[in-house]
Amino acid sequence: MGGDAGLPVTVPAALEFARTRPDTHLVLVGLSDAINACLDAQRDVPRERIEVLHAAEVVTMDDSVEVALRRKKESSMRLAAQSVKDGRADACISAGNTGAWMAISRYVLKTLDGIDRPAIATSIPNQTGGATTMLDLGANVDCTAEHLLQFGIMGAALAQVTEQRERPSVGLLNIGEEVIKGNDVVKQAAELLRASPLNFYGNVEGDDIFKGTVDVIVCDGFVGNVVLKSVEGLAKMLGSMIREEFQRNAYTLLSGAIAKPVLNKFRQRVDNRRYNGAALLGLRGVVIKSHGSADAYAFGFALQRAHEAVASGLLARTTASIAQMTAARNDPATDGAGPIGESSL
Amino acid sequence: MGGDAGLPVTVPAALEFARTRPDTHLVLVGLSDAINACLDAQRDVPRERIEVLHAAEVVTMDDSVEVALRRKKESSMRLAAQSVKDGRADACISAGNTGAWMAISRYVLKTLDGIDRPAIATSIPNQTGGATTMLDLGANVDCTAEHLLQFGIMGAALAQVTEQRERPSVGLLNIGEEVIKGNDVVKQAAELLRASPLNFYGNVEGDDIFKGTVDVIVCDGFVGNVVLKSVEGLAKMLGSMIREEFQRNAYTLLSGAIAKPVLNKFRQRVDNRRYNGAALLGLRGVVIKSHGSADAYAFGFALQRAHEAVASGLLARTTASIAQMTAARNDPATDGAGPIGESSL
Structure with missing residues (x-):
């Protein structure tokens, strides 16, 4: 349910992941009506390996740790962590509120x-x-x-x-x-x-x-x-400055078009979406946090991180x-x- | 005397600064023979506004704060700070050992x-x-x-x-x-x-x-x-990656040549040499620290910082x-x- 975009990012990413990893079974935890609606809109859903686990509530970005932990005991975060605790899942991933995700997964799973x-x-x-x-x-x-x-x-x-x-x-x-x-x-x-x-x-x-x-x-x-956050800020500033320079006039636009393959190669190398998926370490379970601004491509890497951690x-x-x-x-x-x-x- | 290059950077930068700022008077503090030799090799030296103050020793990058402060009482850093203390100079600048420069200028000038x-x-x-x-x-x-x-x-x-x-x-x-x-x-x-x-x-x-x-x-x-240091490290990495991408083959070299004016404009905008010159604040005198790796262009900005601070x-x-x-x-x-x-x- 989490992240800036929510289900339109997490559901397609999960499906793509399930398709490319036939050994995986996914449990989508959250408001089941919304998730099912989202699934229905997708093609080629491997239903036999996709399960929807209904959660009655959702932790928002503005929820304090206290609210997330004490007031929302049926949240999707809580149930996701619980599914790892119960052995129903090997790992859990969220793109939501970092503080709440850390507190809930720690509370449910405990430290090593x-x-x-x-x-x-x-x-x-x-x-x-x-x-x-x-x-x-x-x-x-x-x-x-x-x-x-x-x-x-x-x-x-x-x-x-x-x-x-x-x-x-x-x-x-x-x-x-x-x-x-x-x-x-x-x-x-x-x-x-x-x-x-x-x-x-x-x-x-x-x-x-x-x-x-x-x-x-x-x-x-x-x-x-x-x-x-500082290095993210610098990278963003440099990216927008270089774009600006290439968009100044006809000449710069043309040279930008010519340099495009090179700039794309460069962009690929520094694309931090490929590094999405922070690990919450020290818990009795694999817990991954995706960047809130992740798109489906980036969220896929968070899923891969979880898979890697379990597999190895x-x-x-x-x-x-x-x-x-x-x-x-x-x-x-x-x-x-x-x-x-x-x-x- | 300081910085990675020493006098070959600081002396030309000081002369260029003296030329463009006819209201300034410079005191070059250090090993006078070496400084004079360096001055003799330059043209158009406004000798009437350039003074050489001999210092018997130099603080090195490896000197501990203790050595710099207690053992090298005739160092160029010490005499430079003292010249501000005595009112002979309005500001002092070094590209040398940061820790030593802070300790010496603090010891000599005291805090506000x-x-x-x-x-x-x-x-x-x-x-x-x-x-x-x-x-x-x-x-x-x-x-x-x-x-x-x-x-x-x-x-x-x-x-x-x-x-x-x-x-x-x-x-x-x-x-x-x-x-x-x-x-x-x-x-x-x-x-x-x-x-x-x-x-x-x-x-x-x-x-x-x-x-x-x-x-x-x-x-x-x-x-x-x-x-x-993290943001400097990221900037350096991105710079060398983008250079690499433009140097891969004939096509990328050509597109790099075409994009050169744009890339130069970008480089100018992010050129951190223009921001060289950290201020050591809180002392009873204007004390500036140049980056050790500064070239003459960058060192000139450290001199300008000192001038600005005094003038305003x-x-x-x-x-x-x-x-x-x-x-x-x-x-x-x-x-x-x-x-x-x-x-x-």
């Missing part, structure tokens, strides 16, 4: 053992042609060093899945040469990360996100959220990593130095 | 009454065609709400000068719709800013930097530094704003609501 705080992670395309996994993006504004370590564990498990890295490198977002390098929490987190079995690279700076210096970048949710055993990987980390800490003989990676499964 | 912590501020081009003044960019990693308020005062005074705004609007960088809006410091800072005579807009998000929603954006130095009485404006703020706080009758702006001078 050893994880204090769930975090929001996404992939950001970088110069290497791959993507940098970054977390937290806004779930936790005040973090301790221990939380940042846990983000490192969860982020590494995610990067194993999305970037097919055996031992993803993990960087800690910090500031550079300026007066004081990092605050106390960041300094302590660096020590914890260094002592952990993670493949810890050390401190990284803002531009390392795009250089692809490391596979995973860890930061608190305040910093991560501001950075993500994201939860098992995360759980194994945490267990290994805990064992390493309790057993000083290993000096916390056993590598975390495929081998831990 | 009512300012606890100096801050680093810069202008970032935005979609309106103007620029957003943003601070702090790395001088203070742990800030209190009171510090953020002071950044608002200093940033508003700077935006009056650089953006010719009578009552610059001030926004507080915060996170959006996510689980919890802002940490405690940010929440308290919003209250202080709202009660102040500043033209406080309220919370803004990362993308508002580029939308130009407000004239001034205030944040702690950790967040500001990471955001600045930045220090007097800042001092007046602080005094007005203090008066408003001590006199509850005004309810802290008198506007801060030109009228305060």
Whole structure:
């Protein structure tokens, strides 16, 4: 039901996904009349793999976390998370209110053992042609060093899945040469990360996100959220400026037409719709958040993220990593130095 | 002496500046033999307005703040700041080690009454065609709400000068719709800013930097530094990707040649060299920091920033704003609501 467009985006995207992934079964959770009307308008609906689960209410973008959690106990978000909890679904996806989605999925699914705080992670395309996994993006504004370590564990498990890295490198977002390098929490987190079995690279700076210096970048949710929105803002500004320049007059329009294949190729490379689908990590279930402004193409990638996470055993990987980390800490003989990676499964 | 290139950038830029600004007198501080050799190699040197002040040592990029401050008491940075302190210069500029430059200028010049912590501020081009003044960019990693308020005062005074705004609007960088809006410091800072005579807009998000929603954006130095480097990193990545696409084959090269005037126009609009020159605010003197990678064109803009700040009485404006703020706080009758702006001078 969620996102700026709602069903006209989510239903066609879900159908397209079901068609291209014959191994999947979809549960569409929400106001069933509206969903069925939407389905009826579509062709080639694989009805045998599409189920509609009726929810009496919908969490809106303006609903506070309290309202979403305490007053709307029959919401589509609630039932979707519950379907994962009950084993009826392997993963759940929403394009709705992020705060509510995080609170509801956390309330219903609970956190994994050893994880204090769930975090929001996404992939950001970088110069290497791959993507940098970054977390937290806004779930936790005040973090301790221990939380940042846990983000490192969860982020590494995610990067194993999305970037097919055996031992993803993990960087800690910090500031550079300026007066004081990092605050106390960041300094302590660096020590914890260094002592952990993670493949810890050390401190990284803002531009390392795009250089692809490391596979995973860890930061608190305040910093991560501001950075993500800043770079989205810059990308939007540059996009509209370049459009303006090509639309100035007949000559610029013509050269724009000639350069179109090149500009399209460029646009494809930086199309962030291909990276849609943030993971809500640290929960006892796969939970994905699509960008609210996603179109059907972008929403399809959020569905793929969920599929990938389930297919490659994201939860098992995360759980194994945490267990290994805990064992390493309790057993000083290993000096916390056993590598975390495929081998831990 | 500072910056990646040193004198080959700073000396030509200084001469060009002296030529175009016949009202200025320049003091070149550093190793005098090297500076004089560099001057001798240039033509049309207005010697009567160029003075060389010999400094026995130079702070390097690798020097710690302690070394720069305690061991190199005859450094060019130290003498440059001292020349402002002694009234021999109205402003000082360096492209060297940011941490050292901040520490030395603060040690020599001291902070203004009512300012606890100096801050680093810069202008970032935005979609309106103007620029957003943003601070702090790395001088203070742990800030209190009171510090953020002071950044608002200093940033508003700077935006009056650089953006010719009578009552610059001030926004507080915060996170959006996510689980919890802002940490405690940010929440308290919003209250202080709202009660102040500043033209406080309220919370803004990362993308508002580029939308130009407000004239001034205030944040702690950790967040500001990471955001600045992230957007620089993205800009660099996009630039190199678009170059790559135009260099793929004969067709793309040709269309690149045809589109060149348009792409150049675009490049000009987003050329961040025109925004070079961060202000170290809150000190009893005008102190400017150029980007270390600045070329002579960019370094010229840092010199212009210094000139602007002196010519428009930045220090007097800042001092007046602080005094007005203090008066408003001590006199509850005004309810802290008198506007801060030109009228305060």
